[in-house]
Amino acid sequence: MGASDGRSPGRHNDNQPSSVKKESKGEKMALCAVGGATLAYVLYKWYQRPTTSHEEELKETEEIEEATAEFDEYRKGNSNKVLALGLPASGKSSMVARFIYDEAKTEYEPTNGFNIKNMSMDGKTVEIWEIGGSMSKYWYTYLPGTGVLVFVIDASDSSNFPAVRLELQKLFDNDGLKLEKTKFVLLLNKQDLTGGSLDKDTINSILPNESCMKDHVVKIVQTSLLQATVDEFNTIKNTVLELLYQ
Numbered sequence: 001m002g003a004s005d006g007r008s009p010g011r012h013n014d015n016q017p018s019s020v021k022k023e024s025k026g027e028k029m030a031l032c033a034v035g036g037a038t039l040a041y042v043l044y045k046w047y048q049r050p051t052t053s054h055e056e057e058l059k060e061t062e063e064i065e066e067a068t069a070e071f072d073e074y075r076k077g078n079s080n081k082v083l084a085l086g087l088p089a090s091g092k093s094s095m096v097a098r099f100i101y102d103e104a105k106t107e108y109e110p111t112n113g114f115n116i117k118n119m120s121m122d123g124k125t126v127e128i129w130e131i132g133g134s135m136s137k138y139w140y141t142y143l144p145g146t147g148v149l150v151f152v153i154d155a156s157d158s159s160n161f162p163a164v165r166l167e168l169q170k171l172f173d174n175d176g177l178k179l180e181k182t183k184f185v186l187l188l189n190k191q192d193l194t195g196g197s198l199d200k201d202t203i204n205s206i207l208p209n210e211s212c213m214k215d216h217v218v219k220i221v222q223t224s225l226l227q228a229t230v231d232e233f234n235t236i237k238n239t240v241l242e243l244l245y246q
């Protein structure tokens, strides 16, 4: 009448007919056979796999290292792009004006978009790119091919330092800049308004942590683009160009 025999389903039942027991053993044997065959097939395939000898692996590593060194050489001779970035009114256009005309800029006309100038140096053409500070959302589109990135900072305005630190962190973490081994110059500008150079602790409060900068050569320059003499600015110019062709 469908009444329960008091045993829970799925549990071993000693009162089952012997044909049921035999079928269960048969199933186990079939499973073992399938398992064995699968294992044998996997082992067969593993022995048939293409093998790489130690010498081949070494050769491959050497080839990769050679190609990387060749690319580094190529990059040295060809990266002629200096990119100036920084918050609005930090002094990027002022730096471009000093690079190209050696003129101090006193008026402020915000750069809407970008400003590219060419400069001839020792028979080579150097491209100086400035991207407006208000365009920070789009900076990353101008990063490829940058040999030296000059990040201009208004050192007289400490209220900007947290924002500067954040932007620097993003740039140091940029995979493309890491791959291209872009060098950084952090130009602490407007020192005529700070009453002297910034001290180490203040500079450290602007910089992202060291682990974030470890993939790049970083130089810190303190100046006043408005008041630097020709010789003083030439020293900065040479620092940038030496990094470019290093």
Ligand SMILES: Nc1nc2c(ncn2[C@@H]2O[C@H](COP(=O)(O)OP(=O)(O)OP(=O)(O)O)[C@@H](O)[C@H]2O)c(=O)[nH]1
Pocket (backbone or CB within 6 Å): 086, 087, 088, 089, 090, 091, 092, 093, 094, 095, 105, 106, 107, 108, 109, 110, 111, 112, 131, 132, 133, 134, 152, 189, 190, 191, 192, 193, 223, 224, 225, 226, 227
């Ligand atoms: N006192 C002082 N003023 C400076 C110095 N360098 C630049 N300035 C002034 O700061 C203002 C902004 O300079 P710009 O070079 O136009 O700034 P920018 O970074 O190009 O600005 P955006 O194009 O808006 O991103 C101008 O009025 C400059 O004269 C400096 O060393 N000292």
Ligand SMILES: [Mg+2]
Pocket (backbone or CB within 6 Å): 092, 093, 094, 109, 110, 111, 130, 132, 133
């Ligand atoms: Mg500008």
